[in-house]
Amino acid sequence: MSPTPTTSPRRVVVTGIGATTPVGGTAPETWEAILAGRSGVRPLTQEWVAEHELPVTFAGQLHTSPADVLTKVEVRRNDPAGQYALIAAREAWADAGRPEVEPERLGVAMGSGIGGVWTLLDQWEVLRTRGPRRVFPLTVPMLMPNGPAAAVSLDLGARAGAHCPVSACASGAEGMGLALQMIRSGRADVMVAGGTEAAIHPLPIAAFAAMTALSGRNDAPERASRPYDVDRDGFVLGEGAGVFVLEAEEHALARGATIYAELAGVGMSSDAYHITAGEPEGAGAARAMEEAVSDAGLAMTDILHVNAHATSTPVGDLAETRAIHRAFGAHTANLAVTATKSMTGHLLGAAGALEAVLTALTLHDRRIPATINLDNRDPEIDLDVVTGGPRSLPEGDVAAINNSFGFGGVNVALALKTYR
Secondary structure, rough: OOOOOOOOOOOOEEEEEEEEEEOOOHHHHHHHHHHHOOOOOOEEEOOOHHHHOOOOOEEEEEOOOOHHHHHHHHHHOOOHHHHHHHHHHHHHHOOOOOOOOHHHEEEEEEEEEOHHHHHHHHHHHHHHHHHHOOOOOOHHHHHHOOOOHHHHHHHHOOOOOOOOOOOOHHHHHHHHHHHHHHHHHOOOOOOEEEEEEEEOOHHHHHHHHOOOOEEEOOOHHHHHOOOOOOOOOOOEEEEEEEEEEEEEEHHHHHHHEEEEOOEEEEEEEEEOOOOOOOOOOHHHHHHHHHHHHHOOOOOOOHHEEEEOOOOOOHHHHHHHHHHHHHHHHHHHHHEEEEEOOOHHOOOOHHHHHHHHHHHHHHHOOOOOOOOOOOOOOOOOOEEEOOOOOOOOOOOOEEEEEEEEEEOOOOEEEEEEEEEO
């Protein structure tokens, strides 16, 4: 079907939210836990931790088992990354009221930074120990990064596209940005967009630990993710999915949908600096934020809240702080900043999607969640970080930025604002 002609950019609104995370099996459970400041990080009890003598023995594991939500066949035929995507997408779709839309006007954009790592490595072990005839026939569609996007597209009958941005830790945010652009351009009226990741596996843990990216606080897992703290020592690996149902404003209004917020703009850039480290002065990240605000038709001074990428690494938190100053200048003092990875850990390709969900809920409920584990502020982090409990947003129209940065130098910023 040809795109619907548009004379001006269509406004895009959030009408459905879904999430399965380390702190809750649904979006409402997750939001309640985040507002309460509860950590979802806990020790790993699987046998493979001792078997492989892993140097890091904790993570932000999923709160609710997919087996409690999906059928046995769905669990069997989807990698955990696909399972998480299905759970969050179905919740978001139901939350949106299962909008009536032509299949050719409904699309999917589901990012994943790694994809089906469990399937890939499990089936390699099957091949190695039991031979090729025992390899599961659905191995390839389960391990491919776009497997979750395909699963959601099949589940909902979405025919406007099944896209999968693979941009490391910016994948989920890029999926939402792509969905925004598809609706604006007239290629779709409704998009199911987000990110998913299921990488709590011995190999990624060992690999991240080998590059000294992970926190080593095995004796205090719940306190290990500590963005902006002078004693931060690395990120905490997490897993899960976050999903939006996005609609063209006119489509949502015509059916009387509940609207959480407007996804108003997206900014993207690349550092071209280092394969894992961001540009230390934050130039690329600043450009992404500036572009998102401009794309939203806003001024930098309209932004009052930032849900920061803030992974709890010594270098990354400081570089993002510099980027925020670079983008906002003197207005930085007016920004209420929070780092929700302090509770969930870092969901890699799902992180930006989950944090966009939390940003939309922040705007809808007008409450900014606090950053936990910030006991001794790094003196170089001169931001107004929300701590000690949620902070109320001011009355009137409010806009926010959600930052996501990934290995390879990828920077994605989403601009959201209140809707009324």
